[in-house]
Amino acid sequence: MAEATVAAPKARGRGRLRLRLISVVTLIILGAAVVASSVITQRAIRDQERVLLQERTGEAASVLGSAFAGIQQSLSLLGTIAGAGQGRSSLFASAARSALTSSTEGLVVTAQRGTGMVVTATAGDAPAVGQVIPADQEPLAHRALSTTGMVSGVLPNGSRSWLAFALGNAAGPGTVVWARVPFSAGSTAQALTGPWGNLNLALYLSSRPDPATLLVATTKNLPLAGGIQYPFAVGAETWLLVASSPSPLVGRLAQDTPWIILIIGVAVAALVTTVVEAQSRRRDYAAALVEERTASLRQAVTELEQTQAQLVRQEKMAAMGQLASTVGHELRNPLAVIMNVLYLLETIAGAEGSEAMLRHLATAKRETSAATLIVADLLDYSAGRTPMRAPVQLADLVAEALSVVPPPAGIEVVRHVDPDIAIDADRDQMRQVLLNLITNGYDAMPGGGILDVSVRSSGDSARITVSDTGTGMDEETQASIFTPFFTTKSRGVGLGLAVTKRVIEAHGGTISVQSTPPVGTSFTVTVRVGAPIVSVPR
């Protein structure tokens, strides 16, 4: 458990540099929403800006248009007066005086006389009556005469220019009424004041922004980039007003709104993503922690169960050992007495005893011997003593064991024994081990076979192998053969291999079994040469 707490969940280290999918998705969605909002707002503000500019341009154009409409009305009225006056220029002059403004320099009435145009009435700074107008003004006059409604044009006037308005046939056929406004040629580049003071304006005497027809502009940067073109009627002609706005009409704050939305949005998106990421990591961490704790808990429970099972097993073994000891000691002497009595009876009966009696006595002796062997096993198992070591020549020991338990009929013993191997061991115990393995091998071959006993050296160990060609054992049996009181034999208490294993382990060695049904079984004992003594656990 403690280890599990220290070894923090794997999730903690994972993805420290990389965002989780859910965070990435959140960031993308929020980012897209923020950018879209910003773009839409920007578009809306730009549209608003354009609408405002259009409105302002329209207003300016309509003011200009009505001003020029006023001029046309004045010219029409003055023409009527001049026509009614029939050459009395004084009447025209007095009427024209009221029409003269600070910007209008002069008003003139001309009439066709032969090939030229002759002044018939005048007011303000204008040519005298009877004077022929210069030839460069005649195209405008002809245009006025051929057009219904006022025409306009720029006329040279030394270094300066006039903007001339002309209304044809106003004072009778062939007459033209003129108004002249002086102005500096080209753009004045002077900013307007008043309601349109925040606009850049350019006025053209045609319906297209042709630099040749530019009348006036408030800036030298022409043509106006991104300007609104607003055509409007001046008499019979169409002029063009172009306007742009150097500073936003919607206001600086409105202009900056998309950026404000973008910055705040990005900050919010980053914050939300951070929270999502943190929550996700926390959840993963918690899940991993729970998983790990659960696993370690499960492991602890398993270990506990194993320990408990082992304790129960050990307790059972201890109780069985106690039982074996008691039973062994209690039965040993009675069996010895019975053996003695059987011997006595056999001897007393001697030659006089009937054959049946002697046969029965022999049976009783044989069965008593078998019981004595079982008791010996029980005592061996319960007595388990620490090995008393001395050098043991294994070849001699094998020969001795085979002479004690010679092979029954039908079984052949084959020896592959290295004659020079000696180990440091308890001779009696090792002899018991060999006897157990050899008799087990015999028992496994009721129908006969070959028992192979081999002793070889393997590194610093001696390896004793006892193989039979018997029936073999299944996996389950192999797993249990070293367990005390486990037996597959009809006679026996199942202690032989348990005792054998304990003896080998007390010698610091190992014993293993390999069995292939129905080929046979092979037991391998490995004991280190000169292995240290291991005290026997009771």
Add this chain to the structure above:
Amino acid sequence: MNMTKQPDVLVVDDEPRMRDTLVAILELQGYCVSSAPDGETACAAVQDGSFDVVVMDIRMPGLVAEASRAVKDLSQVAE
């Protein structure tokens, strides 16, 4: 040791039935057999009498070590 006479045998065992059957078997073989139920009695018998053979259970209550030593001494004298 008298070669014509059968050897004298002392059987020492605390288990009466074991002792009796051993005595019976040895007598059947023609030995002159005495018996003792514990180590003390065995010590006294070995020192008093002259036994050629002692058959003794070594896991028995009462002076087993002493009896063993007495038997060993006897065997050295006999040699």
